[in-house]
Amino acid sequence: xxxxxxxxxxxxxxxxxxxxxxxxxxxxxxxxxxxxxxxxxxxxxxxxxxxxxxxxxxxxxxxxxxxxxxxxxxxxxxxxxxxxxxxxxxxxxxxxxxxxxxxxxxxxxxxxxxxxxxxxxxxxxxxxxxxxxxxxxxxxxxxxxxxxxxxxxxxxxxxxxxxxxxxxxxxxxxxxxxxxxxxxxxxxxxxxxxxxxxxxxxxxxxxxxxxxxxxxxxxxxxxxxxxxxxxxxxxxxxxxxxxxxxxxxxxxxxxxxxxxxxxxxxxxxxxxxxxxx
Amino acid sequence: xxxxxxxxxxxxxxxxxxxxxxxxxxxxxxxxxxxxxxxxxxxxxxxxxxxxxxxxxxxxxxxxxxxxxxxxxxxxxxxxxxxxxxxxxxxxxxxxxxxxxxxxxxxxxxxxxxxxxxxxxxxxxxxxxxxxxxxxxxxxxxxxxxxxxxxxxxxxxxxxxxxxxxxxxxxxxxxxxxxxxxxxxxxxxxxxxxxxxxxxxxxxxxxxxxxxxxxxxxxxxxxxxxxxxxxxxxxxxxxxxxxxxxxxxxxxxxxxxxxxxxxxxxxxxxxxxxxxxxxxxxxxxxxxxxxxxxxxxxxxxxxxxxxxxxxxxxxxxxxxxxxxxxxxxxxxxxxxxxxxxx
Numbered sequence: 001x002x003x004x005x006x007x008x009x010x011x012x013x014x015x016x017x018x019x020x021x022x023x024x025x026x027x028x029x030x031x032x033x034x035x036x037x038x039x040x041x042x043x044x045x046x047x048x049x050x051x052x053x054x055x056x057x058x059x060x061x062x063x064x065x066x067x068x069x070x071x072x073x074x075x076x077x078x079x080x081x082x083x084x085x086x087x088x089x090x091x092x093x094x095x096x097x098x099x100x101x102x103x104x105x106x107x108x109x110x111x112x113x114x115x116x117x118x119x120x121x122x123x124x125x126x127x128x129x130x131x132x133x134x135x136x137x138x139x140x141x142x143x144x145x146x147x148x149x150x151x152x153x154x155x156x157x158x159x160x161x162x163x164x165x166x167x168x169x170x171x172x173x174x175x176x177x178x179x180x181x182x183x184x185x186x187x188x189x190x191x192x193x194x195x196x197x198x199x200x201x202x203x204x205x206x207x208x209x210x211x212x213x214x215x216x217x218x219x220x221x222x223x224x225x226x227x228x229x230x231x232x233x234x235x236x237x238x239x240x241x242x243x244x245x246x247x248x249x250x251x252x253x254x255x256x257x258x259x260x261x262x263x264x265x266x267x268x269x270x271x272x273x274x275x276x277x
Numbered sequence: 278x279x280x281x282x283x284x285x286x287x288x289x290x291x292x293x294x295x296x297x298x299x300x301x302x303x304x305x306x307x308x309x310x311x312x313x314x315x316x317x318x319x320x321x322x323x324x325x326x327x328x329x330x331x332x333x334x335x336x337x338x339x340x341x342x343x344x345x346x347x348x349x350x351x352x353x354x355x356x357x358x359x360x361x362x363x364x365x366x367x368x369x370x371x372x373x374x375x376x377x378x379x380x381x382x383x384x385x386x387x388x389x390x391x392x393x394x395x396x397x398x399x400x401x402x403x404x405x406x407x408x409x410x411x412x413x414x415x416x417x418x419x420x421x422x423x424x425x426x427x428x429x430x431x432x433x434x435x436x437x438x439x440x441x442x443x444x445x446x447x448x449x450x451x452x453x454x455x456x457x458x459x460x461x462x463x464x465x466x467x468x469x470x471x472x473x474x475x476x477x478x479x480x481x482x483x484x485x486x487x488x489x490x491x492x493x494x495x496x497x498x499x500x501x502x503x504x505x506x507x508x509x510x511x512x513x514x515x516x517x518x519x520x521x522x523x524x525x526x527x528x529x530x531x532x533x534x535x536x537x538x539x540x541x542x543x544x545x546x547x548x549x550x551x552x553x554x555x556x557x558x559x560x561x562x563x564x565x566x567x568x569x570x571x572x573x574x575x576x577x578x579x580x581x582x583x584x585x586x587x588x589x590x591x592x593x594x595x596x597x598x599x600x601x602x603x604x605x606x607x608x609x610x611x612x613x614x615x616x617x618x619x
Binding site: 052053159160161185189190191192193194195197198201216217218219220221222223246256257259260261262263264265266267268270 | 320321460464465466468469472476491492493494495496497498499500501517518521531532533535536537538539540541542546547548549550552553606608609
């Protein structure tokens with residue numbers, strides 16, 4: 001890892017903008033989902049992207065992955081100008097850039113076995129033989145803390161935590177350099193959530209991947225990301241080291257966001273004010 | 278200490294399904310003190326909602342009772358005839374259901390639904406109902422009640438739908454209000470507004486509330502007492518400071534510690550190993566034994582419910598030992614404010 005994270009960035013984004021059009025003339029409206037944002041991600045770095053629903057976090061990720069085409073902006077990933085790649089060749093990006101989706105219940109094909117799910121990227125991107133695929137599938141299961149026999153299961157036969165492990169397994173199958181994690185733990189219960197977070201931390205160290213973690217859950221960002229960007233209305237309103245931003249937020253919106261988190265010791269404050277009976 | 282409005286005692290039951298019995302409720306004891314907010318907290322499948330639905334007797338048809346009583350002012354609701362339940366629902370107990378956008382009726386306006394909720398239980402005229410609807414919408418802090426009253430569920434934002442759901446449940450204030458996951462699925466800032474609205478509403482209307490949530494932060498913000506559920510059992514019950522500061526149950530302890538780490542971002546990343554048991558195939562004895570740091574042979578027998586201090590119960594063979602330990606939370610001990618930033 002480089003000492004200066006900006007020196008050799010894996011991903012550099014400049015002036016990214018995405019407009020959506022809604023309605024029909026004469027009431028056609030333009031919605032500015034992402035408004036001129038800059039970001040960079042160093043190799044092996046984990047960056048958090050926080051903000052509320054509608055703030056543009058997911059659209060930012062989807063634009064970088066070219067799942068939607070950005071309206072404007074420059075995206076450079078690992079030496080490649082992503083925004084200039086012709087549509088037909090976009091798929092090649094996904095060998096090195098992957099995404100873990102929010103809801104494993106809807107992002108895993110219920111009619112595919114775990115084996116089919118995790119080996120699909122191997123077929124598509126690496127053209128592996130059947131034997132190589134099988135070997136790699138077993139490796140992936142070990143990496144995500146599951147067992148070989150799970151390969152024969154369908155997503156419906158797994159618990160929520162296991163399903164998300166499969167989602168992670170699929171994303172890391174091709175050894176990508178950058179993984180977008182879109183609310184990777186929000187559908188999980190707290191006791192399982194910690195396990196999946198630990199898995200993500202371990203994998204990152206083991207495989208030296210970069211993460212862009214999209215989350216409205218500030219605790220998760222605090223545990224997983226060294227640096228954080230706060231989005232509001234399509235813009236980045238604050239960015240910095242996670243510890244610093246959380247301890248000493250500068251922007252009003254960041255302050256509001258941090259103050260809004262319900263706290264387990266809230267009852268003590270109520271008692272001090274005499275609010276609790 | 279005020280009297281208990283509701284007392285759920287030794288409740289046990291299961292779902293009769295084609296795939297076998299699903300043992301959803303396996304020993305629930307929750308007293309709900311009049312004028313307090315009692316939290317029912319636990320993870321998915323721990324039986325929170327099923328426990329609460331026993332009070333208005335809205336259990337799905339394939340639920341079979343094994344034992345237990347649900348006392349409302351000393352009378353067992355489970356023995357009442359169905360006719361008596363009809364007036365009890367809404368009058369004795371009201372529910373603000375989880376996922377209000379789905380729970381609200383899509384074909385009636387907010388005003389029509391509020392009016393009907395009131396007129397079912399009172400003699401109010403249509404005009405009086407309309408006035409009451411406007412007043413209650415204001416109390417749940419809807420900014421423009423006159424507009425909202427004419428709207429349909431699909432026109433409401435998540436936060437507004439939640440406010441309307443609460444308004445529906447309290448327009449004719451029930452003796453017991455059940456709030457099922459009132460902040461789930463909302464953005465944090467909206468969540469904070471709902472919490473503050475609920476706190477004021479409960480205070481000003483003097484409501485008795487059973488609050489179902491998986492979020493210990495919400496419990497901290499709103500509850501006086503808390504019952505911790507796991508695999509259909511109440512593992513621990515007590516005053517919130519008793520439970521949060523001196524938990525007498527290993528599950529509560531582990532849950533508090535992992536929540537503080539995962540959601541609060543405090544300290545190193547911490548999680549409970551393993552997964553909750555399968556309700557079709559529960560272990561003998563304590564249900565937490567496979568994940569418990571201090572499981573012993575004795576844990577294969579059903580643990581007793583131990584009262585470790587007045588009003589503070591724990592279902593564990595080692596309840597006294599756990600109660601004597603220092604609490605697990607940094608925030609109540611003044612430990613590290615954060616850490617683990619990788």
